Amino acid sequence: MRIAIAGFSDETCTFCPEPTTIERYEPWALRGEAILDQNRGIPTYINGYMKVLEAEGAEIVPVTYAARGPGGFTSWLTNDCYEKYANEIADGLRNAGKLDGVLLSLHGAMAATGVPKPEAELVRRCRAAVGNIPIMVTLDLHANEDHELTDASDGVFVLKTYPHIDSEEIGEIAARCMLMTVRGHFWPAQALRKPGIVSASIYQASGYPPMKTVFDRCREWEKNGKVYCVSVAPGYAYADVEDIGMSVIAVTNGDQALAEKVVNDVSDLAWSLREAFTRPLPKPKEAVAEVMRLVAQGKGPIVIADGADRTGDSTHVLAELLAQGAKNWAIPGIADPQAAKLLQEHHKVGDKVTLSVGGWASEFSGPPVLITGTIEYMGEPQYEMIGPMMKGAKIREGFVARLNLGDSRHVGVSAHMRGALDSAALTAIGVDVNTLDIIPLKDRVHHRAYWETFGATSFPIDAPGIGPANLSILHYDNAPADAYPIGSKWSR
Numbered sequence: 001m002r003i004a005i006a007g008f009s010d011e012t013c014t015f016c017p018e019p020t021t022i023e024r025y026e027p028w029a030l031r032g033e034a035i036l037d038q039n040r041g042i043p044t045y046i047n048g049y050m051k052v053l054e055a056e057g058a059e060i061v062p063v064t065y066a067a068r069g070p071g072g073f074t075s076w077l078t079n080d081c082y083e084k085y086a087n088e089i090a091d092g093l094r095n096a097g098k099l100d101g102v103l104l105s106l107h108g109a110m111a112a113t114g115v116p117k118p119e120a121e122l123v124r125r126c127r128a129a130v131g132n133i134p135i136m137v138t139l140d141l142h143a144n145e146d147h148e149l150t151d152a153s154d155g156v157f158v159l160k161t162y163p164h165i166d167s168e169e170i171g172e173i174a175a176r177c178m179l180m181t182v183r184g185h186f187w188p189a190q191a192l193r194k195p196g197i198v199s200a201s202i203y204q205a206s207g208y209p210p211m212k213t214v215f216d217r218c219r220e221w222e223k224n225g226k227v228y229c230v231s232v233a234p235g236y237a238y239a240d241v242e243d244i245g246m247s248v249i250a251v252t253n254g255d256q257a258l259a260e261k262v263v264n265d266v267s268d269l270a271w272s273l274r275e276a277f278t279r280p281l282p283k284p285k286e287a288v289a290e291v292m293r294l295v296a297q298g299k300g301p302i303v304i305a306d307g308a309d310r311t312g313d314s315t316h317v318l319a320e321l322l323a324q325g326a327k328n329w330a331i332p333g334i335a336d337p338q339a340a341k342l343l344q345e346h347h348k349v350g351d352k353v354t355l356s357v358g359g360w361a362s363e364f365s366g367p368p369v370l371i372t373g374t375i376e377y378m379g380e381p382q383y384e385m386i387g388p389m390m391k392g393a394k395i396r397e398g399f400v401a402r403l404n405l406g407d408s409r410h411v412g413v414s415a416h417m418r419g420a421l422d423s424a425a426l427t428a429i430g431v432d433v434n435t436l437d438i439i440p441l442k443d444r445v446h447h448r449a450y451w452e453t454f455g456a457t458s459f460p461i462d463a464p465g466i467g468p469a470n471l472s473i474l475h476y477d478n479a480p481a482d483a484y485p486i487g488s489k490w491s492r
């Protein structure tokens with residue numbers, strides 16, 4: 001049995017300013033055996049495929065895997081970029097000899113110029129290349145998809161967790177379905193329904209209502225012996241695309257009517273919970289005040305989750321921490337290439353400096369903030385991730401300088417946007433995380449996977465930004481008029 005593996009992935013923030021070009025992809029593109037080598041032992045979709053296929057003695061045919069490199073504020077893929085990798089994958093499959101199936105690792109929130117449904121289009125091109133053999137797809141939970149993808153493919157399987165800690169597991173689920181199907185023990189029948197809800201990522205944590213309520217219903221359905229997998233992708237609100245918003249997908253063993261019944265049931269449940277996907281969150285000023293009050297009561301450490309900042313330079317939280325006199329906090333990075341360059345070229349560890357940071361990338365970033373502190377770290381951090389997400393992944397970052405402003409207040413000034421999904425990103429720049437009361441992150445939900453086990457509480461806020469909790473500040477051109485709450489039917 002020969003199963004091909006390929007992938008083409010992006011979560012495209014179409015509100016970001018720069019197009020995504022081939023140059024943003026090519027340095028990270030993997031071909032042939034390198035796809036397997038780079039994924040082996042790391043909890044990725046592809047490692048999940050490999051584990052199942054290798055254990056069953058299937059031959060794996062790795063083709064091409066393309067995902068955008070880190071950093072940058074990039075938006076729509078150029079048509080050239082899409083065509084290059086979509087055609088390379090289709091051609092690679094066409095030239096791969098006799099195949100029994102194809103597993104595709106996609107994201108689902110790609111936006112490509114001139115290609116309204118990029119994932120469905122890729123599957124159609126793969127189909128044209130390989131003919132009538134099973135093509136199965138794994139997707140991120142932030143996928144925006146519609147029936148075109150389920151029409152084109154034989155099985156679609158979406159992450160069930162946010163933070164995403166089940167990429168490998170969903171890869172295994174897809175690969176097992178593939179093996180059963182190729183062997184003639186399973187006849188995938190799938191259905192998709194869109195409830196019509198668009199939600200900000202910050203409301204989509206899988207362990208809390210409303211998503212937990214929806215996922216619990218899916219797990220109930222999966223107890224039915226004919227229901228193989230029920231997926232809910234709440235979608236990615238920062239891609240202004242026609243198929244934006246939540247999708248419910250069910251894969252059953254040969255029972256189309258049951259698949260339809262499942263997706264209708266789960267969609268109706270999600271729709272009944274729609275208002276919980278838009279509840280108001282505190283703004284930075286009131287959020288910092290409340291966090292300081294909680295810390296004073298001994299309820300720290302607290303992660304301030306500013307999910308709106310996709311450029312990494314937003315200063316709203318930093319400004320409030322300084323104005324309100326908060327102590328014992330560390331911001332992993334304010335992205336500011338110019339400030340970082342100035343520090344790198346003209347200063348050394350131990351220097352006391354005053355400089356303006358952040359507030360340059362977009363109208364939402366807030367004004368630059370003047371900080372004074374002693375440089376305690378300069379360098380290009382290298383570390384291994386230690387949390388449940390991407391455990392063991394080796395990270396190499398661009399330049400970062402960390403300033404200690406006194407009172408255990410730390411600001412990383414970084415060439416690129418910088419997060420801390422686990423403590424390693426802070427430890428790498430010399431911060432003792434055990435001394436922190438407040439951990440301000442530019443993140444929505446992923447940080448919970450590690451920081452909640454660390455004992456920290458997550459405190460989501462609604463700051464201005466390109467990825468806001470309140471979607472009404474964004475202007476959508478392509479979203480359907482009836483998409484709740486952003487469509488013209490609801491908002492105007």
Ligand SMILES: [Zn+2]
Pocket residue numbers: 140141142164
């Ligand atoms: Zn995601």
